[in-house]
Amino acid sequence: MSVTETGATIWLTGLPSAGKTTIAYELAGQLRTEGHRVEVLDGDEIREFLSAGLGFSREDRHTNVARIGFVAELLAANGVKVLVPVIAPFADSREAVRKRHATESTTYLEVHVATPVEVCSVRDVKGLYAKQAAGEISGLTGVDDPYEAPESPDLRIESHQQTVQESAAALHALLTERGLA
Secondary structure (H helix, E strand, C coil): CCCCCCCEEEEEECCCCCCHHHHHHHHHHHHHHCCCCEEECCHHHHHHHCCCCCCCCHHHHHHHHHHHHHHHHHHHHCCCEEEEECCCCCHHHHHHHHHHHHHCCCEEEEEEECCCHHHHHHHCCCCHHHHHHCCCCCCCECCCECCCCCCCCCEEECHHHCCHHHHHHHHHHHHHHCCCC
């Protein structure tokens, strides 16, 4: 790794079970193989360690996204490629993170993993859709809680129409195009 490596935050937003985390780890492995410094800020891990005690109200979700954005920017400003697979359902929260990065002159890319809710509910990685359908939980993003899809992300990935490797390759191509890979 060169001392002048450019860091960046790559935020992967999308519904639960859209494929955000799977794509992030696939790309992280590839970037590490190429010699880049990479961290994945997994939304579930952040909730456990950095945002413990927060619920899922709009205010708590905004606080969670702001905390993740702060950590991501700090790492990216220090030459790390930071992959952030986090739902971040509200456009204003994501925009606040983007503005923080702009203020600090740190690269921020928004990637929409645009998997339809019907596909996500079949994947149901954590069983959330089944629990919501059974009435065990409420407030599931994209079902009975809002998800504001990005209007003009830097990249839109249709993960239900391509493999994980193809999705990661599309994201890698964007990073290459922007001089980050």
